[in-house]
Each structure stands twice: as C-alpha cells, then as structure tokens.
Amino acid sequence: MQKDNTLIELNKDIPILEAKHLVYEYRTAAAKLIRAVYDVSFNIWPGEFIGLIGHTGSGKSTLLQLLTALEEPDSGTVYFKGQDIFEKKYDRKKLRGKVGLVFQYPEHQLFAETVFADVCFGPLNMGVDRKQAELTAYDTIKKVGLEDECFYKSPFDLSGGQKRRAAIAGVLAMKPEVLILDEPTAGLDPKGRDDLLDMIASLREDAGMTIILVSHSMEDVARYAERIMVMNKGKLLLDDTVSAVFMHQSELKSAGLAVPEVMEIMTALSSSGMPVRDDIFTTDDAAEEILRVLREYRVI
C-alpha cells in the first residue's frame, strides 16, 4: 500500500506528458470554424513547474481538457508516460487520477454534505477502499491547510479561499503525479494567493509532483514557475525558461499579455541610464539589484 508523502518515482528519461500536433476545432452556431488548439506540441518532464499563460480565448482551457482526455482532439494525440491516452483501450479514468485537473471554480465540483466526504469522492472513484480513502482524505485536507473545524462543515459554508483549498484537496486525494490548476488564485486576496501558491510549490518539493499552473498573473508565474508556455490564438507562441520568455516583450504584448510590472520598471531604469540588469521579474530580486547598483556607485 502506498504510504503518504512517498516520492513519486521519477523516470527522467521519458516525458511525463507529451503533446503531439494537437488540433481541436469546433463550429459556432453560425458555422464559423474556430481553431481552439492548433498544432500544439510539447514535452513535459517529471518534476517540472510550468506556468501556462494566455489571453482569454487563447485555447488554454481546451488544452488542459485535451491533456486530461476530457475532450478528444481532431488530430494529434497526447502521451502519458509514453502511452497514447486516446487509444481505444487506454484507461482514461485511471489517467484522470494520475493527471489531476482542478477547475477554476470550486463551485463546479463541491457537492457532498461535508468537506471530508467531498474529498473522499475522488479516491473512491479510483477504486480505493473506503478506509484507505478516508485516511488519504484526512491527510490531504491537512496538507492543503484547512483548519480542523472545516472537516465536517458543508463545503458551501466555506469562504472563497477555503473552497479553493477543498477543491484542490478533492483532486490531490487521488494522488496525481501531475497537478494542473486552472487559475487557482482568481478572486483571492494577496495573502490568500501567496499562501495557496506556496502550498502548491511545496507539493512539488515534498512529493515530486509535476505542476502546470494556468494564470493571468505574470507575477505569480514568474515567481514560482521555471518554464513558461504562452498560448495565443490556439497556438503555442513561446515555450522556454521564464527569463527567456520575458525577453520577448513585443511578442507578449501582441498576444495581449504584459511582462511583470517589476520587469517593466527595471527596463525603464536601465534605458534611462541606470546600469541595472533588466532580466529580473520578482520584487525581491529587483530590490536587491537596485541596492547593488546604488552601493556600487556609492549613492548610499
């Protein structure tokens, strides 16, 4: 029996998820052809923390649903650990336990009388026996940082941030190897946002989980992810390390996205003559860099 917090066995030789020429099209009521995802290919390696960004309608959500086999592509396919997930005999239900997807609105999945029962839903569907499911649910609720008094509360009585945590626990309880989160910080205050993202980052450090974080916030992505994929109009526009992606300022702007504010400030500073590096995208690093330059020139 799997013990909790066991490190997921990492096979670094094959990508944990591989998308190959994914295409997903549909027609609107007026028969207009929309290419939600068009010829998208990438590899995701075990243990990566990936930020997926893109404007509304760029195809992010569809891409997530293709990765978890909730939608079928018109052409192309997805491999999970080298196996084609759209093959006829492939067990897609098991896959969804391995590649956990947390939707944007927790209201779409919370349904049971208590948080505890709700978190048990996933593991029970995966065929785990009740006792084991309850043990896992207990650990998971603790892990996402919900207080003890939430266990037997109705999920509908929780606050916004608590609902989100409960929803994430509901997916985590299936013990996924890849965790995909769609806009997990939308509608949270800054403190709640930082807590939640720290919790997600710790999941990777403690359990070796692969994380795909979808976000509008460049700051969040810059701070936690090490690789960024940018979607624009159904295509994968950029796919590189955080600093390399943020170097493409004009491409990002044309995709309706902005680089982190901090980076804009640093660029403005360096172009007005202050010799600071402009490949900085977190507030802390920026403060340090500005101090360094000021000290170097003996201003302070």
Next chain:
Amino acid sequence: MLRDITIGQYYQTDSVMHRLDPRTKIVLTFVYILSLFVFENPAVYAVAALFLIIEIILSAIPLLYMVRGLKPVVFLLAFTVVVNLFFTGGQELVSFWIFRITIEGIKRSAYLMGRLIFLVLASNLMTLTTAPVSLTNALEYLMKPLKIFRVPVHEVAMMMSIALRFIPILVDETNKIMKAQIARGADFESGNIIKKTKSLIPVIIPLFVSAFRRANNLAQAMEARCYNGGEGRTRLNPLKYRRADIVAYVLLVIYAVLIVFMGCFLFRVIPIAV
C-alpha cells in the same frame, strides 16, 4: 455530452423577415399554421408552399439550415406516413399480407406529410428570425387583453424571458460541472439505471446551488434597479409597427382570402384529381 441543445435557435443576419415586428411574425405564423389545417386540397397546399417559399427567401436563411431543422421530426414524419399509407381504407391498389395501399391512403399521407413539414418549417422560421427575448416581448403585447381577467401578463412574460435567457447558461454550467466531476473519476455512463441516476448527484447539487445563487443575484440586481412588476412600467424600445409590417398584414389577409376561396369554391369548380 450536452452540446447540441438549442432552444433559442436565433439565426443572426439582416433580412426583411428579421426586421419585421415580432408581433407580426407571431400572428403570421399562427394564421399560416391555422390555414394548413382547415382545408385538404392540393391547390390550397400549393398556395401555402408558395407563401412559405417566399418567406424563406425573404428571411435570407440558408436552405440547408432550414432543412436541418426538420431532423427532429423525421421519425414522426416517417411514422405518420407509414401508418396512413398502409392502414387507410378505400380503393385498393396493391396489397400484400396485412398491408393494403389505397388511393385514399396515398392522398392522406401526402397531405399529412405536407402539413407537418410546412408546420415545422414555418414555426422554425419564426424562431430563427426572432430573438427569444423579442418573442416573449411580443407575446406580452399580444396577451394584453387578458389583463381584464386579471392574468399577470407582464410577470408571466418576464418569467418566460428570464427562463429562456438562463437555459444556455445552465447548459453551459452543466457541461463544466460534468467535466469537473469526470476529472475526479466520476462515471456517468456505466452501470444500471439506479447507479446511473445516483451518479448524477454530484452534478445536480452544484447545478442547483449555482442556479439558486444566480437567481438570487438577479433578483437583487432587479430590486436595486427598483423593479416592482409591470405596474406603470414603460419600455426603452417599445414595439412599433412600420410600413413593412402593414405590408405583411395586407399580404397575410390576401393569403387568407385566397386560401378560403380556393378551399371553398375552386375545388368544386375545377376538380383537380390526384
């Protein structure tokens, strides 16, 4: 999954039919459907077909789109035709085993088929060229006389428009909820009927919670704008008849007279044999 549910099947484009007042279109469709059921003779049907063809041309809706609207009634059509074709008594043409094809049977099924097809096409044409909200709006105007009998016409129309407005939203929401639960390993397809029904609980509960939340928000938003029913309420865009509507009504009267004339007299004067 639930994707192809279209209740408000409005086809957005600009055409003579689209610009007509929704009241005109309702009356037009009503009279037209009535005309299909009064007489049973080929001349009348020819006129009705002509009228419908003109309407379709004026609506600028692709013919393929119109024909596709017949899909839901194909089974009903086939059933009526088969039943009437084989089980109508009269002068026998061919017979085998228990089936007998008679001249009367052929006539009856041809009439019924025409009637059904015209009926569905005409009512589809109305909903394709009129947005659901304008339809309920027009119904409110047309039902105004019922106020004498203390029928809350405005409130009923308001409830209808809200219900119509919410259908696509709730369908969309159901899809999202189903996906969120499938992502947690829910299974809506396997098992017997009891298991299948039970598996819907994780969908129905969030859907209800969300529907109530939306209803609550809407009620608050309406109250914040001082909505208190139809009493003394005026409209931003009151429905107004224009010249095209008058022309449409005149044409409709001519059509009705023509149909009555053909149905009552023409058939006797020039008997058309089928």
